[in-house]
Amino acid sequence: xxxxxxxxxxxxxxxxxxxxxDVKLFVAEMKxxxxxxxxxxxxxxxxxxxxxxxxxxxxxxKKSRKFLGGLSLHGIDQNIGKFEIGYWxxxxxxxxxxxxxAVSGMTKLLFEKYHAQKLEIRCDSRNVPSMALAQRxxxxxxxxxxxxxxxxxxxxxxxxxxxxxxxxxxAGSPP
Numbered sequence: 001x002x003x004x005x006x007x008x009x010x011x012x013x014x015x016x017x018x019x020x021x022d023v024k025l026f027v028a029e030m031k032x033x034x035x036x037x038x039x040x041x042x043x044x045x046x047x048x049x050x051x052x053x054x055x056x057x058x059x060x061x062k063k064s065r066k067f068l069g070g071l072s073l074h075g076i077d078q079n080i081g082k083f084e085i086g087y088w089x090x091x092x093x094x095x096x097x098x099x100x101x102a103v104s105g106m107t108k109l110l111f112e113k114y115h116a117q118k119l120e121i122r123c124d125s126r127n128v129p130s131m132a133l134a135q136r137x138x139x140x141x142x143x144x145x146x147x148x149x150x151x152x153x154x155x156x157x158x159x160x161x162x163x164x165x166x167x168x169x170x171a172g173s174p175p
Contacts, residue, residue, distance in 0.1 A: 008055075011062065012105040015098060017071060020056040026070050029090060033069065036091045038127060059089070059102050068093045071102050073110075081117035083110055087133075100133055104169060107137065111166040118164055125157035134161035137170055 010017040020026045027050060050056055054074040060067050068089055075084035085106060087099050103121070110116040121139050123130035139161035149156045163169075 008057070008106075008109065010057075010105050010109055012101050014062055015068070015101055015105070016060050016062050016065075017057050017102055017105065018060070020058045020070065023050060023056060026050070026056050026058065029067070030070055030088050033088045033090055037094060037129075038124075040126065054086075057106075059087075059098060068098050069102075071106060073106075075120065081115055082120070083114075083116055083118075084120045084122060086121075087130075094129070099129075100136060103133060104137055107163065108166050108169055111163075118162055121161045123159055123161075125159050131159065131161075137163075138168060139163050 007019060008017070009019075050072070051074060053076060054072045055076075057071045057073075058067060059069045059071055070088055072086040073083050074086060076082065085103055087103055089099055107119055110119060119139070120142070121130065121134040123134070125131075125144075140163070141159065142162040143160040145158040145160075147156060147158075148154065
């Protein structure tokens with residue numbers, strides 16, 4: 001299925017996840033979120049952009065319709081059924097379980113409807129909230145990459161977590 005065919009609309013208990021209608025707003029809010037909540041990790045990134053292989057989704061509250069953050073699918077390999085899930089929340093929405101709920105819902109949908117064979121979450125080793133989310137949702141550590149930050153030249157470490165099915169997937173309720 002071509003990447004543009006993933007026109008997913010997903011509702012969870014509290015959230016509505018839809019293709020983003022405003023990519024510029026998505027990127028601006030993502031940048032603000034990353035620099036507010038994880039400044040040490042993202043301070044050297046000269047610009048935040050969506051890659052051509054990414055599908056961006058807005059996360060909104062079903063009740064208030066308020067924009068809470070974003071989720072993206074990227075690193076899609078249709079030949080082997082692999083997807084990478086990225087996510088972020090506005091700073092004032094972090095810690096309420098929204099990211100867990102969104103990722104849990106998307107994980108279940110990708111395995112059940114889109115026949116995913118492997119889902120990945122990748123993050124910087126200093127991004128404790130992302131590591132905790134991956135582990136809370138049953139993504140298992142799969143790889144560690146040691147290298148240098150392409151922008152600053154500083155040493156960095158990236159982690160990869162993976163799931164191969166939706167068995168025993170937790171609902172992703174608030175922590």
